[in-house]
Amino acid sequence: MEVKEISQAVIGRLPRYFRYLGELKDEGVERISSQELSELMKVTASQIRQDFNNFGGFGQQGYGYNVEFLYNEIGKILGLDKKHNFIIVGAGNLGRALGNYMNFERRGFIFRGMFDRNLELIGKDVRGIKVMPMEELESFVRENDIDIAVLTIPKTGAVEVADKLAHNGIRAIWNFAHVDLNLPKEIQVENVHLSDSLMKLSYNINRYMQENP
Amino acid sequence: MEVKEISQAVIGRLPRYFRYLGELKDEGVERISSQELSELMKVTASQIRQDFNNFGGFGQQGYGYNVEFLYNEIGKILGLDKKHNFIIVGAGNLGRALGNYMNFERRGFIFRGMFDRNLELIGKDVRGIKVMPMEELESFVRENDIDIAVLTIPKTGAVEVADKLAHNGIRAIWNFAHVDLNLPKEIQVENVHLSDSLMKLSYNINRYMQENP
DNA sequence: TAGATTGTTAATCGATTAACAATC
């Protein structure tokens, strides 16, 4: 059965809703209307209601939305109620920084392994995980139910490693390498191109300077 | 004079064009048509021509685009022909990883200073830059022509630090803290919310699993 | 000149916003 396709524009907004609702929940707020939430988040109330209604009715006329319920529902939509094992490929500065970041665990993403081809890094410890050599990557992915690979290696080699991961049953790649991976559509790819992001910032600085000399 | 506003959708695509053109240039390719580029990048030729024409005619009928010229023009549009001094606020794992990343320098972003409130990190060296205490942040920004601050601190305190930076003449904030900064519109903000990105990936994994059980 | 390909206008598609009937 074909599930109604939700646009990536909507998906992209869900984590932000989730964050605001989590904060409201922690503050002890029980209910919120789309109007109130729209003022807080600086988006239209109409968009909020449209977005939520992609997934069915979470609110109640005349009342609004129950904060905790909505928070939990969005968490489920995002799949945060499930556990996902991940590995990091590339034990450089960025890879180690991500490995050390505890908050991913809180959302169900479990750090299981780390790999590098640099022999000097092999055996180093990142939060209890020892860096393994690249030769062990494929068997490790196959044998340890790994869903997600975080790619923090230079662009050279990234495509090749991604293909290896794909052939060994990875479900998704969180790609920090500055290259486009062309993988079969059953492998989900989320790109984080930091230099692209910095270039956008650069554009906006310059545009502002030109418009306001 | 009001410069014609370019949509952020277009801006967001420029770094990718820039990357592909840079690679083509390095391979010695002299000219390319929108059709050829569209096949390479897997976008429509129409979109490519529309995008470029936001900035004036870079091509020539019957010929296509000169790769090196187009590459340089997009670089200028992105402001990569100018130098921007940046500092990193937050010398944790992520901050140090970004400080160590050399490629930003190649695009005109110059690493000038690093700050942390943790006394144990003060004085530590990241690529020749010593970590300074937070007390020196404001005067350093004022006195060293700092354009961009990279915020790699926990969400608590991020808003306060951003306000301080804004009051001392920063032009832009590259925000890795998981919180929305509400700054005056003359301060450019580019958010990199890593956990949001990971949640999107999580959604797509789960959606695929549901559609293909 | 003829062929190729841009620059640009027009058509389509999708996303956002507005409006309001349904309903708690």
Place this chain on the structure above:
DNA sequence: TAGATTGTTAATCGATTAACAATC
């Protein structure tokens, strides 16, 4: 019940794609 606010349809806006005349 009356008031409030959702869920949902309709209207608008903006972005993408198609088409083709202009021109190298």
